[in-house]
Amino acid sequence: MGMAASQARWISLAARKTNVEYEGQQINQARTALANQTSALWNQLYNMKVPTPPSTADFTTTQYAFEMGDAVETIKEIQDDQYVDKDGITYNKLVTYYSKVNEYTGIRNTLTNPQVQLVPATDTHPSYYMVGTRVLSCLSDVDRNDTGKTAVWPTYSAQLDQILLDWPDTQVAKDWKAFKDSGDPATLNNIYYWTDLSGNVNYASETASTPDSLQACIKDPTAALHSYYSDYQSNNKEVTKHAIIEYDGSGRAKTIQLEGSSAVYELKTSSVTDENAYNDAMNQYNYDQHVYEKKVQDINAKTEQIQTEDRTLELRLKALDTEQNALQTEMEAVHKIISKNIESTFKTFES
DSSP states (O other): OOHHHHHHHHHHHHHHHHHHHHHHHHHHHHHHHHHHHHHHHHHHHHHHHOOOOOOOGGGGEEEEEEETTEEEEEEEEEEEEEETTTTTOOOEEEEEEEEEEEEEEEEEEESSOOEEEEOOOOOOSOOOEETEEEEEEEEESSOOTOOOOTOOHHHHHHHHHHHHHTTSSSHHHHHHHHHHHHOOGGGGGGGGEEEEESSHHHHHHHSSSTTTTTTHHOOOOSSSSSEEEEEEEEEEEEEEEEEEEOTTTSSSSSEETTOOOOEEEEEEEEEEEHHHHHHHHHHHHHHHHHHHHHHHHHHEEEEEHHHHHHHHHHHHHHHHHHHHHHHHHHHHHHHHHHHHHHHHHHHHHHO
């Protein structure tokens, strides 16, 4: 190989080696960037909060109750409150509890299959309404002046007063209010009544702006008839009173004496779990767990992708390293040839 050819070859090899080294640097930088991405993903994973399932203990409270006669009164809340009554008795708590009471209430009855019919008038009787097998009467036909022991008007009046109080927006209540305001018995012509199998006197409107009157149910047999009656119902009523509560050594309430009474009742305890709140918390946990697992899967998928790219770059870097070694070996061989050419050239001139 001549001097010029050797130098050209050496320059070519040096340029190629420089390119290989530059490409290797680029690969190392790319692998460093991938390593930073992996580190960021792992930091994100480590900083994620792992969902914790709820415990029933977090939704369980101690509930107190006491027996007052035949009724069991359940305590809702006990608050600290110092109070001295007119007799000088000092109460240490303000207690809210649920008490069952019988209250006179207006009740709406929905008949989904009322079978309302209007029986036409004949020579022997006028027309009348029927609901099922019950014959209806018009309220305006009731003797309002009867004061005897069997008089029904006072009872009907009390029942309709309660319906007016509890269902003021109904047509029955509006017609009854119109009668009370004006005293005109004609306003009672739209109210019909009958006694059901339970002995309750039901009141319904002949016509109304809503599709639940007698006439509406005759026109549309599938319509629901609304009737109203009044009766005593047992309800849980919230009562708040001052009380004296005694506690045992563990801090648990054991007796209660209510304001205005000398009776002391033993408090019974029970553990009550708020199932609805616990179920809501469990549903939230399940949702959070799904979100957490999805994020973990996404991070693992991204990490696997980065590792695949890194392995590809690593293989390329090894190939470049092999190529660089080969270039270095060849450059050394060319360098020896050039050195020999130079040495032989100088020896020629020396001779």
